[in-house]
Amino acid sequence: MKYFKAIFSVAVTLALIWALQHKFGSLPPIGNFFNPANGFWQNAESKHILTSEELKIEGLQQPVTIRFDSNMIPHVFAKNNHDLYLAQGYITARDRLWQMDIQTRSASGRLAEVVGPKALEVDRYHRRMGMVYGAENTLRGIMKDPVMREVITAYTEGVNSYVRNLSPRDYPIEFKLLDYKPEEWKPINCAFLLKLMSETLAGGSDEFLMTSTLKKFGAATVKDLFPDYPFRTDPIIPAGTKWDFKALPIPKPSKSFLAEQSDIKTTQKVEGIGSNNWVIAGSKTASGYPILANDPHLNLTLPSIWYQMQMEAPGVNVYGVTLPGAPCVVIGYNNKISWGVTNVDADVLDWYQIKFKDASKNEYWYNNKWNKVTRRIEEINIRGEKTLYDTVLYTHHGPVVYEDTNKKPHYSYGNIPVGTALRWIAHDESDEFKTFYLLNRGKNYADYRTALTYYTAPAQNFIFASADKDIAITPNGKLPLKFKDQGKFILDGSDADNDWHGWIPAAQNPTARNPAQGYLSSANQWSTDPSYPYYINWQFGPYERGKRINTRLAVMQKATVDSMRTLQTDNYSIFAQDVLAEMIKYIDPSKLDENQVQVLNIVKKWNKRFDADEVGASIFNAWWVNFYTQTWQDQFGKPTDNNNLKWPNRDRTEQLLLKDPQSKWFDNTTTPVTETAGDALNNSFAATVSQLTRKYGKPGNSKWQWGNVKKTYINHLANIPGFGAGNFKAGGTATTVNALIDGHGPSWRMVVQMGPQVKGYGVFPGGESGNPGSFFYDDMLKTWQNGKLNPLLFMQSANDQSNKIKSTLTLTAK
Template identity: 65%
Template sequence: MKFFKACLVLVVTLILIGALQTKFGDLPPIGKFLNPVTGFWQNAESRNIDAQLNLKMEGLQGKVTIRYDEEMIPHIFADNDHDLYFAQGYVTAHDRLWQMDIQTRSASGRLAEIVGAKALDVDRYHRRMGMVYGAENTLKECMKDPQSKLVLEAYCAGVNEYIHHLPSKYYPIEFKLLDYAPEDYTPLNCALVLKLMSETLAGGSDDFQLTNTLKYFGPKVTADLFPDYPFNEDPIIPAGTKWDFKPLPLPKPSKAFLDEMTDTIHTKPKVEGIGSNNWAIAGSRSANGYPILANDPHLHLTYPSIWYQNQLAAPGVNVNGVSLPGTPGIIIGYNQKIGWGVTNVDADVLDWYQIRFKDLAKNEYWYNNRWVPVKKRIEEIKIRGQKTLYDTVIYTHIGPVVYPAANQKPQMGKAANVPVGHALRWIAHDPSNEFKTFYLLNRGKNYEDYREAIKYFFAPAQNFIYAGNDQNIAITPNGKFPLKYKDQGKFILDGSDPADDWQGWIPMDQNPTVKNPPQGFISSANQSSTDPTYPYYINWHFGSYTRGKRINDRLRTLHHATVDSLRVLQTDDYSVFAQDILATMLNDLDVSKMDNGQKQVYQIIGKWDKQYSAGSMGASIFELWWDNLYNAIWTDDFMVKKQLNIQLKWPSRYRTVQLLLTEKESKWYDDSRTQEIETRASLINRSFDATVDSMTRKYGKPGTAWQWGAVKGSHISHLANINGFGSGNFSAGGAAGVVNALSEENGPSWRMIVQFGPRVQGYGVLPGGESGNPGSYYYDNFLKTWQTGQLKPLLFLDSSADGAAHIKTTVTLNNK
């Protein structure tokens, strides 16, 4: 019996050991994860890090000193460029290794390698969109430039030095949860990060919904509802600016293609709420007589933070700001001479072309009156626990045919909206070397250096703002813009007609720009780049006018401006949109027919100050009321026409404002699904009643539950949506259409203000922290500062011996 019990215990123990080392579904081997020596316990970090470390490693040419301040922000001092970027790669990997790994796996279509077949559709989408193809083209271009080659290879060598000496017990916790190990980092990974930004900022398209709209309603209605220049615009380059160049002749439009359209089409719409603000004021408007620059890029907020703070110093460079984990250099920042920031241009650099294949084999397509052979690229997609998939992607002279047949298109996310049988022309596929732009900006000394640097930046097009101690301010909507005929790419294009091909490029020195305008300030908030006098087509549709108008209105009133007055503007919650339309909505309400509950809500919204502050009930009421009114106007005409299997482009909210303000008797107010004739007033009253009913059912009587901060529910999610690693909901002001563009999940991913003068001083804050480790105090230690609209002074060291009072840790790297 004792022997039997002993055997039973042994068998059970062996089973448990086996089970603990085995993956079950999405769970890691639980024994490995809970192991106190190698598991997640090893990922806890103390706030009180105080150490002096001397490390020897291969690959360095000299000595590097890394000084960590109180916030664990690294300040890197090296004797040469190679060692500087080697060290930047090393410290970034120390803090953000898993983030670097997962973002490039996503961009390159390699998630299935670690999570299995459930990621296969996403992987195929990224491969078929040509993300790797574009990154390869960019890398080839970068490697032609000796300096860029040195920087990229040194950065990757530093990352790999960290990986090669990292024991598995210290792997970031996400590697343990997903049960895989980091791999060597390559320059291709750096290029993939750029392509990921192109996908985020220049990867959406309205072409096909608009083409369906054109087919359904005709050209007159389409031109009226989707005008080429928006209502109430205040453009980036001040209206009336004269162009000091002779423009190139524009290509001629192709023949009408609309009647030849064979498909009903769906595509990924542009993401609303992703944008940015930047501005600079001249010394004539500041308290100290020098320019001030501000920037806050708005992106999808995640933990770890999108940006990584660091200072880089070597002979010829000393620069402070933020980098993108996985790429070398400082992307947004300043030195002791100049500063710069970016917002998205939203240029039309992604077009779809209908392709006519010869037959079902799809080996040839019709172009320029002849059959042309396709090229085929085999994508090898590894799948955890399954056989490798070999996916054939067809390429035309235009670009990849993402899904040649309907049965190849999965019904998921972005891929579900890609048109079948169409080729993609996308600027992200073209060779470029954006790294050189930031290499030069980091070392810039004046306006001329800024202009030289940005000519290497192709995609995604950005509004590069400049300010410097040379007393200049400037802004340039900059990128590699196709030379197009007017509205080319607004609708689907003919893949068989050479006239619809991109016909060259707008010369970089003819991109719109302004330097030291008489108004004494410059700004951008994703609105139109120029007024209609600019001779080239960049796009027909940009971000809303409201943020840009509010910024410019406030800057016009600022004299003797300070960092703090611009900080207040960055967190401004006032709604120009509500300012423009709320009075009309209120005036059309019939108060005599309201019950007591509706009258109470009417009183609240009537007294609203148009601020999207966290405690505002008026903001919550207005936001839902507007949504209900918008849907009441357009749903009957623009909802998906299921009987026709088409999806239409809906008019923008700002075209809707124009309709309500200027067309009181418009036909669009009548609901074609009802017998009665609806009017503007009846829709406004009906949508108000629906708003009161909906909010009362959901939140009870007006009170704290109606406050905007609670209703909006802002939060920051973990990059892999791991529960417990995000922020949870927090109450904060802001909205997509106000300067403080904090919505539910999108918002200011980095706030920065730079005051120029004899000593240049920067201020900034991330919505998180430096560390990518959820077990670290420095994972989210900036959140409260960011949430309350405050900024932290940015420590700028002149040498490695500087700033002793602010330094917690020093790490010295030496060659072995």
């Protein structure tokens, strides 16, 4: 018996040892994870670990000094370019290594390597969209430039100097949770980040939906409901601007074509969410110098999408934010200039229907002859399973993303219909980092304009201010020369007239400098008025945010940094101002019950601000959504119906309400009577009161407040529970300058006061560290939530004295 007990004890011990070293489902080996020497315990940090030290690292030519301020923001001082970017790579990897890794894995279609088959659809989508193909082309463009080749190579050396000396105990906690090891950085990883931004900001398409809508309703209805220019706008380049160039001939439209349709639809573009930037001239500021502001609106995550830093070496001293994994400063300022960006939303992605010769798909019809298809094999490694070899067909347009719905599993991620080839600017050779490299060193307007000529995608509205008192804005990127509405619908891939016929010359991209009005701004709205000779797109962001910004800037005199900060967090809705009175006009209080009267009185008295404690904001928002849905759902179907139809946008719906309330579109075709806008408003108001009462109780109680009704949250980048900021009460919405809604909003707020001594202010919702166990993981979150800005420490040398400096890291050659 004693032998049995001994054997049983040994067996149990061995079983426990085995269990501790192996994964269970999505859990890491628990022995490794809880190991006190190497497990998650090692990721906990004291509240303020800011100790000075000296480290020897590989690749340095001369010593580098990095000073850390009270927010752990690094201020890097190097003696040459090579060391500057090596140190940037090193220190960014030290703080954000897992974020750098997982973002490039996502862009390159390599998530399944670490999380298994559940990520296969995402990986296939990114591979088949040509993300790797595009990154390869971009890297080729970067490496052709000797300066940028040195920059990206040095940055890569810096990352790898950190990775090679990293022990398992020091792995970021996400590596431990997902049970995989960091790998060495490659220059192409930097290019993958550019592709990820192109996917986010220039990867959407409504062509399939518009083609289906055209097929159902016809050209006249589509032209009416989806106009090429909105009924009102406040363009980025001031209306009436004269164009001082001779435009190139515009390509002739091809013959009419209506594509065949599949049963799968694309994800529609999200309407009404975007970024803001503006600049106000010295003639309207208290200092006499321009003030520039920028708040790019992106998905809000922890770690933050941005990483703050200062970089100084001979010829450059710049402060701002960069993307972890990318060299240079993307948004920021130096002693002479400042700049910021918002998305243009240019149409740089088109789909072409392809006609194959036969089932072999070796040839396709184009320009009156059969052309050879090329095949690219995408090798996708899957954790715990066999490697998948996925063949992608390439035409001269680009990849045929999904060509066969009969294969299993269906290529469902991204909802791309079959048989169409993708022409996308993100596939082209480019060198966007050169733009930021030059802006970081820019001294004046001429330098700004030169820097922009190197930028390809995603197209951005580059706002500018200088110590010379110049202000400017340029919707900028490599923009294809198109005929009007080219890419509004699926194109005939066999007709050469549908190809992109060159590019709008960079010098002819729309731009404005020192306008008489004394300010410039962008909020993703239309780039120009109709006088601009080139076609950029047929749809942009709604005009309300841009209108509110321009209205406020127009009346400002002796403006200050705080004037700009207040405007960045402005919750007043021009949309509500324009439409609410018209909505209320149709409601007869004598026909309402007690609850409905109370709700109507609340929204009547509402100040049209989407502040967190406003009940009227919740009522108006729900009422409009219900009205909008009732207007279009009967003929366009529910978005969940998979009927492939594009709904008319909010702007066109508002125009019908204000200008044509008897429009046939307000009639609910499922009822025997003929309804007008007034009927739709009364029905939707009743539905709104019932909906809100059912969900939040008696009308007007605190649960009805906008901050409680609206869900605002900041999740962990991988949605790991406990690593995000959770839900919190906040104001703002898609139609306000403070466009904060759900998990999307101002990812970095920056204000820069130009002058003899440039002063910067900024904050993002998070912290510098990517370690959830660090005090500096989210130490700036409260400041951001409260609508405040931190004064930014812009040092002129490593020897500057400041009580904000808390530690020093000296890097020397190993």
